[in-house]
Amino acid sequence: MTDFTPRIFSGIKPSGGLQLGNYLGAIKRFVQMQDTDFETIYCVVDLHAITVWQDPAELPGMTREVAAGYLAAGIDPERSILFNQAAVHEHAELAWLFNCVARVGWMNRMTQFKEKAGKNAEKQSLGLYAYPALMAADILLYHATHVPVGEDQKQHVELTRDIAAKFNHDYKVDFFPETQPVIEGPAMRVMNLRDGTKKMSKSGESDMERINMLDDADTIAKKFRKARTDAEPLPETAEGLEGRPEARNLVDIYAALSDMTPEAVIAEHAGAGWGAFKPALADLAVEKLAPISGEMRRLLDDPAEIDRTLARGAERARAIAAPILKRTTEIMGLIGR
Secondary structure (H helix, E strand, C coil), rough: CCCCCEEEEEECCCCCEEEEHHHHHHHHEEEEEEEECCCCEEEHHHHHHHHCCCCCCCCCHHEEEEHHHHHCCCCCCCEEEEEHHHCCCCHHHHHHHHHHCCEEEEEEHHHHHHHHHHHHHHHHCCCHHHHHHHHHHHHHHCCCCCCCCHHHHHHHHHHHEEEEEEEEHHHHCCCCCCEECCCCCCCCCCCCCCCCEECCCCCCCCHHCCCEEECCHHHHHHHHHCCCCCCCCCCCHHHHHHCCCCHHHHHHHHHHHHHHCCCCHHHHCCCCCHHHHHHHHHCCCCHHHHHHHHHHHHCCCCCCHHHHHHHHHHHHHHHHHHHHHHHHHHCCCCCCC
């Protein structure tokens, strides 16, 4: 078996602004992974964004906002590779090659397409249907061995493993790794502050449903103080959160922001009423998030510097990607590269 370099790849789509779910479910862990033995590669996946219509006047700003979020949260562009996907054309090229490896039946099993397309599947772009092959290309273009994902993305990593295995089998090589998903953390799914049964989303009806990563300290505090709860105080044990989605969500957010387990949060605040817990959560959130939002605003005031940072990252990314793509084409019998 090939001895692959321990390497992490992950990306965030620029489609409407970063919110707390992006930070707790992804970026916070990305920052921590810089201190591990993995080489870390992080991307703004703008090619994924255009699988649905994006205003070309707004997309550059959304791309820079995600980059600013990475940087403000602590991604070091010297220790990690940070770039936007469209700047490395090898992503699109490998995606086409994988379109010829992946099977239609595999794509038909992808639940996210069914959820996003709904009853109008026939009217959706081919890109939306086939984008799991691009996601596989994103990962395997760097021979990434691990991908930090939420539960809702685990299926795509499994597809990536299927594509790698079929490629290796069909061409009788041991070229692509069997990438492993990394799923961990107390707040992998940050839920809506108004409805704890729904995931926090950038496209929710009310801005009070979510914490935007560009919210200032006063707005962050206000949203947590007004977050929906139930009438009961915090339970004595974590099991007491069963059937209480809003309560569980706020406890999970507190746990993730404080690097505690939900059980430890409950032990510390057992029996507390929401009149005490929500202000404590608001204060913690302001302490942790307001410096990030302030730094994001500072970075966004100088978009040219963000662009330079992404361009430097793209050069480093291509140094890894180009030889892997070239070898892929050679294995497949394509000439002229």
